[in-house]
Amino acid sequence: MPKPTQEHLRRLREHCTDAAWTIRQECAEILSAKDRHAHTETSLVGCGPALVDLLSRQADIVHSLYQENHAGTTVDAVLEDGRDSSYLRKYNLALKRLEDIASVAYSKFYAYLFKDLPICWRQLYTDARILKFCLLLLKSPYVAKDESNRGGSPDGSHDCLDELVKTLDLALILAGAAGERRGRRWVDKALEFLHAVWLAEGTGHEIHDDSATNQDRPAKRAKLVDDHVPSQLHDDNDQYTGTTFSIYEPFTPFVTRPIKKVDALSMEDFQAYMDQAQNRDLGPEPLIIRNALSEWPALSTRPWNRPSYLLSQTFDGRRLVPVEIGRSYVDEGWGQKLITFGEFLHDYIDPTLLPQSNDHPTTDANHDKDSHGGRTVSGSNADTRPPKPVAYLAQHQLFTQLPTLRNDILIPDYCYTSPPPHPTDPSINQPELDEPLLNAWFGPxxxxxxxxxxxxxxxxxxxxxxxxxRLYSPRETTRLAARGKENGVEMGNTSMLDIGVLEGWDEAPDSAEHDIEGAVKNGVDGDAFKAIPFVDGILEPGDALYIPIGWWHYVRGLSVSFSVSFWWN
Structure with missing residues (x-):
């Protein structure tokens, strides 16, 4: 029987060979067609024959390199053996051309709103990234012929793995991994094989042997320690080593008008709650459902509150994620960037979660952490650098990007009930979704x-x-100073009222004066704001909050927080 590493490598190499052949064939069909308009609008044909031909030639080179490389020798080994340098020339030229193709495709992303972007450019970008991944794999120590040179931590494997993972994540995040015959399924399978190779080489820190290929694993029932406290709050889970995220809360608002709370409801009882609203004109009101996540592995056997587990599912933090930088998306200076999951944990969640490096400096010996996770400063070497801005992994389809984490959660039964339409504005209702929309919300x-x-x-x-x-009913919409179109972006679903500033919890940002003027023009001053009725509450681990359609809501992370939202209609 082949060793696990060899078997996964064989399958990964076949996966790459198939991709190169398929891309080449698809391009050939387009270039040879008498009527190029006969192809669907999702075809590469929309990119024009010159780019299709260029992509085709790179796919042909990648396919031929894999055919020559059947013995399992790396590109670097070819040089060391002094063989014909044409192999290396073809490799380097193809790598450069693929970067050029990806750059041309990505430049088109700025010419359209993403929803209007012709899919041909997304497919071209994805195909170029897939072929680049195939080339990088040939240069990686993972395909070294000499088994004795593999195992442990192969020389250069870390840098190579960084680039391999980054290449496919860019296709997933920037282009949605579009493609008729490849796309997301191809990328997911390639990462699954690579993850298995990484673990088998001993460079990963996964505990479960089957986790690299566990996308079909059944979700285990999580047992709660008691009726109200999820098991993750107890330090009795030893499947993953290391500490849990800090539960320190720098500031906690008082709850003054509590949201109604109930214990976990059946699907039938939840439907009845929506159908039998106390106020028929308003419809169902917000509801906190305690112990609603009792069957989720994310709170027990595969614990998200342990950094070690999350790192094990992201190639030790190598996966790329998009994060928002700044206090709020309506503040001046707010922005977005792509960073690795490890950088996000180290730079914005807790600097002790990853080893110190030049890229991620930690505080010096005079800067110790107090028992709450805050920093105490002593001596003459106090850190005078300004604090880093808040970073938020917000409203990201993380579970499409990381299918293994998707297996740690379950879609609540409540999402398969029949909710009422918007109580005051039918134009807001959307076409019925086939499945709930899932988004991740993770931050400090x-x-x-x-x-x-x-x-x-x-x-x-x-x-x-x-x-x-904090939530406000749709009936208060006229009193909440909704924004309009700003810089060409429709912001009518967002209020000018900054709850944190108005309540004195936060300092006013630079944009506050403009927002205050706008709110006053809408007839909302400080006294008017305080008179608007609302409900508020705090979500604990294991809780679910039902937010009916149209209800205005303000959300504030109190500690390190990881939430999942499920939109449905």
Missing amino acids: PGTISPLHNDPYHNILTQVVGRKYL
Whole structure:
């Protein structure tokens, strides 16, 4: 029987060979067609014959290199053996051309709103990244012929793995891994094989032997320690080593008008709650459902509150994620960037989670952490650098990007009930979804979603840490100073009212004066704001909050927090 590493490598190499052949064949069909318009609009044909031909030639080179490389020798080994340098020339030229193709395709992303971007450019970008991945794999120590040179941590394997993972994540995040015959399924399978190779080489820190290929594993029932406290709050889970995320809360607002709370409801009882609203004109009101996540592995056997587990599912933090930088998306200076998951943990969650490096400096010996996770400063070498801005992995389809984490959660039964339409504005109702829309929300204390409303019903689930929420009914919309179109972007679902500033919890940002003027023009001053009725509450791990369609909500992370939202209608 072949060793696990060899078998996964064989399958990964075949996967790459098939991709190169398929891309080449698809390009050939387009270039040879008498009527190029006969192809569907999702075909590469929309990119034009010159780019299709260039892509085709690179696919042919990659395919031929894999045919020559059947013995399992790396590109570097070819040089060391002094063989014909044409192999290396073809390799380097193809690598450069693929970067050129990806750059041309990505430049088109700026010419359209993403929803209007012709899919041919997304497919071209994805195909170029897939072929680049195939080339990088040939240069990696993972395909070394000499088994004695593999195992442990092969020389250069870390840098190579960084680039391999980054290449496919860019296709997933920037282009949605579009493609008729490849795309997301191809990328997911390639990462699955690579993850298995990485673990078998001993460079990963996964505990379970089957986790690299466990996308079909059944979800285990999580047992709660008691009726109200999820098991993740108890330090009795030894499957993953290391500490849990800090539960320190720098600031916690008082709850003054509590949201109604109930213990976990059956699907039938939840449907009855929506159908039998106390106020027929308003419809169902927000509801906190305790112990709603009792069957989720994310709170027990595969614990998201342990950094070691999350790192094990992201190639030790190598996966790329998009994060928002800044207190709130309506503040001046707010922005977005792509960073590795490890950088996100180290730079914005807790600098002790990854080893110190030049890229991720930690505080010096005079800067110790107090028992709450805050920093105490002593001596003459006090750190005078300004604090880093808040970073938030917000409203990201993380579970499409990381299918293994998707297996750690379950879609609540509540999302398969029949909710009522919007109570005051039928134009907000959306076409019925085939499946709920899932988004991840992960960040340090102080993350904020400003007061806004959504066009769907929402089940917001809390997995790690705590969050404060304040909600206003759709009937108060005229009193909440909704924004209009700003810089060409429709912002009518977001309020000018900065709850944190108005309540004195936060310092006013630079943009506050403009927002205050706008709110006053809408007839909302400080006294008027305080008179608007609301409900508020704190979500604990294991809780779910039902947010009916149209309800305005402000969300504030109190500690390190990981939430999952489920939109449905």
